[in-house]
Amino acid sequence: MIGESKKNGLMVQRQASIIDLDDIELERHFQHTGIGFPTSAPTGERLFDANGNHPLTDAERSQMIERAEAKFAELFEILRIDRNDPNSADTPHRLAKMWVGELFKGRFTEAPRITVFPNRKSVDELVISKGIKVMSVCSHHWQPISGECAIGYVPRDKVIGLSKFTRIVEWFSRRGQIQEELGEQIADFLVELLDPIALGVIISSKHYCMIARGVEAHEHSVMVTSVMRGELASNTALREEFLKLGAMS
Numbered sequence: 001m002i003g004e005s006k007k008n009g010l011m012v013q014r015q016a017s018i019i020d021l022d023d024i025e026l027e028r029h030f031q032h033t034g035i036g037f038p039t040s041a042p043t044g045e046r047l048f049d050a051n052g053n054h055p056l057t058d059a060e061r062s063q064m065i066e067r068a069e070a071k072f073a074e075l076f077e078i079l080r081i082d083r084n085d086p087n088s089a090d091t092p093h094r095l096a097k098m099w100v101g102e103l104f105k106g107r108f109t110e111a112p113r114i115t116v117f118p119n120r121k122s123v124d125e126l127v128i129s130k131g132i133k134v135m136s137v138c139s140h141h142w143q144p145i146s147g148e149c150a151i152g153y154v155p156r157d158k159v160i161g162l163s164k165f166t167r168i169v170e171w172f173s174r175r176g177q178i179q180e181e182l183g184e185q186i187a188d189f190l191v192e193l194l195d196p197i198a199l200g201v202i203i204s205s206k207h208y209c210m211i212a213r214g215v216e217a218h219e220h221s222v223m224v225t226s227v228m229r230g231e232l233a234s235n236t237a238l239r240e241e242f243l244k245l246g247a248m249s
């Protein structure tokens with residue numbers, strides 16, 4: 001099956017893959033191939049994508065930390081790490097707390113509450129915030145993704161405090177991510193929130209799964225992705241202005 005999609009104003013022809021299929025097609029595919037993944041844990045909890053979100057109560061998160069700690073301790077035995085080593089004694093607990101409460105926090109917490117304001121002066125120029133910290137973890141290897149993000153928009157009826165971008169980027173970053181989807185998720189959220197005339201998200205990050213292992217890329221190597229919506233997708237001059245003003249060091 002050949003699909004067509006429009007990205008940055010360019011028609012792109014591509015071969016359909018599993019990730020192009022909708023839920024019903026995917027289910028049919030799995031039935032056909034006999035390959036499938038459970039959608040709930042044996043204990044009954046719903047499972048969801050690494051970069052998805054399903055808020056939990058404090059009690060549920062505490063229980064998750066306890067269960068994860070027990071499994072990390074088991075992993076130490078498999079990896080033959082002696083926990084009499086004082087440096088490793090409490091590491092399963094530290095790891096469990098870190099994954100649930102920090103690195104995957106955005107999976108289990110409510111969306112940040114963002115106040116929007118009326119665009120009283122009818123601002124119709126690009127508003128850009130750049131140098132927004134991106135600290136995430138790749139879904140494929142659970143290694144850090146570290147970088148920065150620039151967000152630009154042309155308001156329609158609503159504006160937002162620029163500091164709020166930081167909280168939105170953080171909420172989506174603190175999950176198992178791939179950079180392309182991180183940019184799309186941030187853009188979807190902001191389009192929904194602001195209904196802007198134009199919106200762009202550029203992310204430039206180092207992927208430690210490529211630096212610490214694998215191809216062992218140079219530490220300065222970065223991956224850059226961009227998402228352009230509305231007039232930033234259709235208006236070349238506006239896009240060039242955003243790329244120039246939003247350029248990161």
Ligand SMILES: [Zn+2]
Pocket residue numbers: 138139140141142143207209210
């Ligand atoms: Zn990776």
